[in-house]
Amino acid sequence: MRRTFLFLLTVLSVTAGLMVFNWIPRAIGGRGTVEHVSLQGIPQRLATRGVFRPSYFPELLQWPPAEILTRGGGASLLMHFNSRVDERTELSIAQAANSSDLIPSRIEPVNVITEKRLPFRGHRAHLTIATCRDGSPCNRIRWQEDGISLAVVFRGPEQDLLRIAQSLIPEKIR
């Protein structure tokens, strides 16, 4: 028993050591992803620049966002919206200064059916019609607008995705 206890203590120590080493780069570099309870808590520069919020919002989805993530002190923002029915993530809206800084969504197109470029909101957008890993529809549209990269992913029909994305308006918070 004593030896088993000692070994479990060793496992805990190794685990704790890994967690400490995991924490170091985030603490030094400050590049970690921060979760916010509400949009009121997001970094000032993002709040001032504006958060893209949809004015068309399917009834099946819950407002406010279930998850709000920022990274790089507000350089990137991601909002996840859950279904009222089963709390599953159905919609994600991401914005960032560069497309490479977009925070990945919990719902990602995995099995691509078709991809196309199309004119959208006065810009060229990239539309992906696909399914998620579980086989459900997982469509995404990405484009650049006024120096901001945007990506909307929706577990629903293409028409609804485009309606949501079309309705996005930058809104200054506080």
Place this chain on the structure above:
Amino acid sequence: MEFLDTYPGTFVVQTMLHSLVAVMLSEAALVIWALESHHARFRYRTSTIILPVLLAVFFSLFFPDRNTFYFARDMALFVSRDWFALSLPGNISVGWVILILLGGGTALVFFLQELLPLFRNAFQARGGEPYPLERVDPEIERLVRDMAAELGIQPPELRILEEDMPTVFTTGARESAIVISTGLLETLSRQQLLATLAHEMAHIQRRSNFTTLLIFMVRLVTFYNPVSLLMFRRLVQDDEHVCDDITVRLSGSATALAATLRLFLQQVPERAKGMPEMKQVIMDHSHNLLLMERVSRLEEMDRLTDESFDWKLFLAIQGIVVVVCYFVI
């Protein structure tokens, strides 16, 4: 960070991390359960080389979500990607510095100390005459047959190498023979010769050539891994200790083997002139240190270690290693 998004990149980083976790937990288990048997140590250390490679394949096939952003954020204990994203002044990635220093240094050592000599020996051996089969003393042959029967192996052929330098080794992975130099035959007493032959037969019984080759093939895939490099050297030493123990059991004398091993100690000059000689001095010194460790162990031996192996404990430890490694990406 594109390299980290590729399968080779993930493989390189995760095998290094997983082998580190495996070594920490395996060595702790060896200490906590006082597993002094080199037989046990050999198995634990072999698993620290092989398991990380198997895990890399297993995890990528059956758990592809481990490499996603949300696994890293919500579940992982350690995310190597964050260290690659951390920069020193001059925009130099900390992760890359560590990887190049450790991985590059290890690869260099592996190439210079292990791979190059292997190729050199392979080329030198080609076209050479096989060692002649010569009869030795019939009494020695009878004792070799008796020891082979006790070990449960076919009696190996004894082949003579015409050379003054004391040398003995086994050849072949499937059908083994023992090659012994005339220089050694002339130097050894009967008891020492028996101990020497018993040691080589222990290697044959343990299929050391085949096992070492197999593990070396795995190491070829992880040539950059410093943990594999260190563990391989330790388990080779463990294998020698296990064979020493078998020899003592067979021959009944630890001192005879110890006296034989002393013959293989190299004369190391006090000063080296130039780099090639310095390199040889370092190699000979290292060779002598390893031999003296075995000699001291044999000379101080008062009892043989318990050779029983607790498979349940071993599997339980490996299971815990797998679980911890699952959360290290």
